[in-house]
Amino acid sequence: MIPTQFEYKRASSLDDAIALLQASKGDGKLLAGGHSLVPLMKLRLSEPGVLIDIARIPMLSGISEKDGKVEVGATTTHHAVATSELLQRLCPVLSDAAGEIGDPQVRNRGTLGGSLAHSDPAADYPAVILALNAEVHLKGPGGWRAVKGDDFFQAMFTVDMAEDEVIVGVQVVPQKVAGYAKLHQKASHYAIVGVCAVLDVAGGTINSARVAVTGASSHAQRLTEVENALAGKPLNQATIDAAAALAGATLEDVNADIHASAAYRKAMVKVFTRRALEKAASRA
Numbered sequence: 001m002i003p004t005q006f007e008y009k010r011a012s013s014l015d016d017a018i019a020l021l022q023a024s025k026g027d028g029k030l031l032a033g034g035h036s037l038v039p040l041m042k043l044r045l046s047e048p049g050v051l052i053d054i055a056r057i058p059m060l061s062g063i064s065e066k067d068g069k070v071e072v073g074a075t076t077t078h079h080a081v082a083t084s085e086l087l088q089r090l091c092p093v094l095s096d097a098a099g100e101i102g103d104p105q106v107r108n109r110g111t112l113g114g115s116l117a118h119s120d121p122a123a124d125y126p127a128v129i130l131a132l133n134a135e136v137h138l139k140g141p142g143g144w145r146a147v148k149g150d151d152f153f154q155a156m157f158t159v160d161m162a163e164d165e166v167i168v169g170v171q172v173v174p175q176k177v178a179g180y181a182k183l184h185q186k187a188s189h190y191a192i193v194g195v196c197a198v199l200d201v202a203g204g205t206i207n208s209a210r211v212a213v214t215g216a217s218s219h220a221q222r223l224t225e226v227e228n229a230l231a232g233k234p235l236n237q238a239t240i241d242a243a244a245a246l247a248g249a250t251l252e253d254v255n256a257d258i259h260a261s262a263a264y265r266k267a268m269v270k271v272f273t274r275r276a277l278e279k280a281a282s283r284a
């Protein structure tokens with residue numbers, strides 16, 4: 001289908017983008033990679049009057065290390081995240097997940113910020129952001145703020161972001177003992193179930209764990225039953241198997257669609273939790 005008519009404006013800076021959003025009075029939408037927004041416009045599920053292109057604002061793109069933390073700009077493409085030497089060294093699970101998104105075309109156009117703002121229930125990054133306890137940085141007319149992943153993802157396609165705010169980037173504390181495992185939908189590669197596990201291990205014992213799932217329900221969620229079962233236990237296969245067997249117990253709104261029934265998804269949450277934990281353990 002053909003989208004409804006819209007104006008196109010290219011923002012020259014972050015503040016320009018915020019000003020253009022404000023001026024549009026709720027009728028404007030930011031355009032980053034366009035890989036979620038444009039399909040929605042073609043289906044007329046989204047009909048913005050103004051598209052504000054932020055893809056070429058230099059300060060919004062790139063991956064850097066600052067004060068022991070890694071910062072990834074909002075318009076950094078999935079490909080850049082997947083192939084970043086810095087991330088592969090300091091926080092490889094973020095690169096792993098990015099490398100599993102869609103196909104080369106999607107990875108070369110789609111962006112981290114666009115994925116987080118759109119918050120598709122089957123998107124990969126949200127589980128990783130939750131498990132890494134990462135911060136999403138936003139800027140709006142009222143200034144700058146940071147939101148933890150736990151508070152950012154609120155419901156299906158719903159995040160803690162005002163309509164005149166822009167995601168500036170994401171900040172993560174480097175964590176190497178982490179794994180992402182995904183059962184992908186064959187055509188699009190979206191997650192039927194995707195699990196990210198991050199372990200804090202010392203002397204062979206798991207001090208604490210953060211485990212999150214995407215694809216299984218309305219939005220990415222922590223698997224606290226798994227996290228609790230891992231804390232304080234030795235890192236071995238028996239611990240992983242016992243914890244993974246509990247995965248999904250607290251999930252209430254399990255998705256069911258043409259790709260997988262709720263019962264199948266629930267079964268896969270356990271399988272992919274075990275695989276994510278095994279990947280994390282292999283990095284310990």
Ligand SMILES: Cc1cc2nc3c(=O)[nH]c(=O)nc-3n(C[C@H](O)[C@H](O)[C@H](O)COP(=O)(O)OP(=O)(O)OC[C@H]3O[C@@H](n4cnc5c(N)ncnc54)[C@H](O)[C@@H]3O)c2cc1C
Pocket residue numbers: 029030031032033034035036037038054074075100101102103106109110111112113114115117118120122123124125165166167168188189190191
């Ligand atoms: C064929 C296909 C397969 C795909 N497979 C996968 C997959 O396997 N896994 C996966 O996770 N995703 C998948 N995607 C989605 C893809 O990752 C998109 O790139 C992503 O969801 C949106 O990023 P974008 O940069 O294209 O955003 P856009 O489409 O440009 O924007 C999406 C939304 O976010 C808003 N937005 C964009 N940037 C910002 C910002 N900085 N601040 C605030 N709001 C912003 C826009 O206004 C819009 O509402 C797939 C997409 C396609 C077309």
